[in-house]
Amino acid sequence: MKAYNVKVIDDYKESLIILYGASLQGKNVLDMLLRAGIKPTYFCDNDPNKWGNKVNDIEVISIDMLKKLYLKENNRKIKIIITSMYINEIMYDIIENEIECDLEPYYYTKFVFDAYFLSINAGKIRPLKDKYLGERCFVIGNGPSLTPHDLDLLKNEYTFASNKIFYIFDKTEWRPTFYGCVDDTVVNSGYMVDEFINMKVEKMFLLDNWQYNKNIYGLDKVMFLKSKDKLDKRKIEFNYDISKPMHIYYVTNALIEIATYMGFKKIYLLGVDMTFPTEKEIKEKKYHNYHFDKRYVEDKEIEIAIPKSYNYEDDVKFTINSYNIMKRYLEKNEMEIYNATRGGKLEVFERVEFDSIIKK
Known part of the structure; x- marks a missing residue:
């Protein structure tokens, strides 16, 4: 292009x-x-x-x-x-x-x-279309159920990870194949630049807010995801072409969309617990048990990331709706998605035992 x-x-x-x-x-x-x-x-x-x-x-x-x-x-x-x-x-x-x-x-x-860099970036992304056609992959969440032991078993699998997954790197030899971060809080703080630079992954997908950071845009592994101007939570859609502007909801959704674009036909979720802190827990700063590492969320980030209008029930409802739309799209296009998370609250996708699929 x-x-x-x-x-x-x-x-x-x-x-x-x-x-x-x-x-x-x-x-x-x-x-x-x-x-x-x-x-x-x-x-x-x-x-x-x-x-x-x-x-x-x-x-x-x-x-x-x-x-x-x-x-x-x-x-x-x-x-x-x-x-x-x-x-x-x-x-x-x-x-x-x-x-x-x-x-x-x-x-x-x-x-x-x-517009100029959007066209250049689209030209970098499009060769990834169906590059891994027919393969299986694992989308790794950052929930409390995620363990180093399970990740060690995925060293020979295609895996997608996100955000602060690097907090588990000192406990496992596993490293993700692909990485994504679409969190405005991270972009605005800028403190994860060194992690992005040093992370050894095949491809890294970042929000386009990063595209003018001189330490980032020169990295061959980096692809930028262009977000649409306005996110309308009343109109949830599946982004089937990641080279175009996207409605970006949550990073797990984005990783699933990236995986389907790249041709993966069977997707397993691991560590996607779908647990969210309630309004009361946020006020009392009791939100450190919702990820695999207590260092994952800092108090100052919560103040930036969680709006005062945050509503626990609305957030859960929106997340479930977005996953249901994903499920229908994948089924329609003859793709499979399973939840291999140990426990958690996500019941939209068919459950499978993680140990049994690793043996296959």
Whole structure:
């Protein structure tokens, strides 16, 4: 698949780029440009306290300096990207100073580069379609029933794991074949970058929020999953093509969808206990027994990840509904899914004994 908007990207590369607004938004746009091999010439800002400072080795200048640059480089095309919330004010300043340039707000730039990298990423994902056709695999949850012993028995199987599975690595030689993380809490904190880099897996599937992280996007093993703009829990659907924008609900759902896209015909769940803390347990901070390791959830993460509107019964109902939709899709497409979890509350999928399938 050819990359979208290549000519448009080339236009950025041939222009002298100025980011107007040495802000967090400016830093985000900078990361985006750098991934495409485009280094802006300057940041510009109206705050005198920022003049002369540097953002990622790029100097911050005043609009007076920008005008001098324009007069000096009048034979070269200048593109100014407004990376500030004060878009109208900055536009007025540029017009008043008679600086002729291509002018665009940061959200337009983001749209262009998101589309460009979405097409590149889709081109990386599509060769995985049906690559493992007819094979079986195990989707590993992070519930309290998961044990190192069971994982040791899966060393020669195709396995998918997620999130903080690395907390069990010091107790087993097993490592997942594939890994996924679609948790906004993890993305926003950024503290798992080292784990992503060091994890030895064939493929890693991350939320596209990571696609401009310079430590991540250069890794060959990484594929980015593009989430749709708005998650509507009233309209649950199965994402049969992971190269396109997806409704991403929970990581286990995403791993199952990835496995079916890759051609696996028989999927076993292990450690998918489907246990959730109640509202009372969250308030009392009694949520450390819902995963295989008590270190799994930190108090500060709960405050970010669990909205004040969290409702235990609604969460369980939504999860069951999403699994039922998955089950119907898989049955319709002649795929099999079984629950090999030891215990737990998930009864949507047919139960099988883990020990018996390992012997096959």
